[in-house]
Amino acid sequence: MKGTEIEILHIIEENGRVSLPTLAKMVDATEEEVSAILKKLEEDKVILSYSAVIDWSKVEQQESVTAVIDVKVTPQRGVGFDEVAERIYRFPEVKALYLMSGAYDLSVVIEGKTMSQVARFVSEKLSTIDTVISTTTHFQLKKYKHDGVVFEQGEEDHRIVVTP
Incomplete structure (x- = not known):
C-alpha cells in the first residue's frame, strides 16, 4: 500500500466527514486521485464503514x-x-x-x-x-473513552488560584 493511501486512511479514521477537497489538500493530491483511492479502498474492503461516535446517554x-x-x-x-x-x-x-x-x-x-x-x-x-x-x-x-473519543471532559477551571 502506498504512503498516500495510508495517510488517507489515518485521516478518515480520525474524521470520516472530511470533505474531498480538504482531504486532497491534506495529502497533496487532486480530488480525482483521492476519489479513485477511496473507491479502490472501499472495493478492496479496506474501508468497511464510515461511522460516528455518539454519546447516547x-x-x-x-x-x-x-x-x-x-x-x-x-x-x-x-x-x-x-x-x-x-x-x-x-x-x-x-x-x-x-x-x-x-x-x-x-x-x-x-x-x-x-x-x-x-x-x-x-x-x-x-x-x-x-x-x-x-x-x-x-x-x-460508564463510558469514558470510545474509539479515541473522550466522553464528558470536565470543564477546565479558569479561576485564578488565590493564596493568603
Whole structure:
C-alpha cells in the first residue's frame, strides 16, 4: 500500500466527514486521485464503514445497556473458532466479537434495552450453543473513552488560584 493511501486512511479514521477537497489538500493530491483511492479502498474492503461516535446517554429515551461477555468455547476440528464465532455474530444484539488470548476464547459486546434483556440473550441464545462451555458477563457502567473519543471532559477551571 502506498504512503498516500495510508495517510488517507489515518485521516478518515480520525474524521470520516472530511470533505474531498480538504482531504486532497491534506495529502497533496487532486480530488480525482483521492476519489479513485477511496473507491479502490472501499472495493478492496479496506474501508468497511464510515461511522460516528455518539454519546447516547445524552439522547432522551435512547439509553441502552452494554455488556461484554467472555465466552469459553470448544473449538471444532478443521474450523477452530470461526464457525461458532459466525453463529454468534449473526445475532442482532451482538455489536462486536473478538477472538482473544487468555482465560476466555471470545469476547462478545452486546447491547440491549435492559439488563434483563441482556441476561435473556446470554441464557437463551448464547449459553445454548453446543460448543459454549461457559460465559462471564460484565456490564458497562460508564463510558469514558470510545474509539479515541473522550466522553464528558470536565470543564477546565479558569479561576485564578488565590493564596493568603
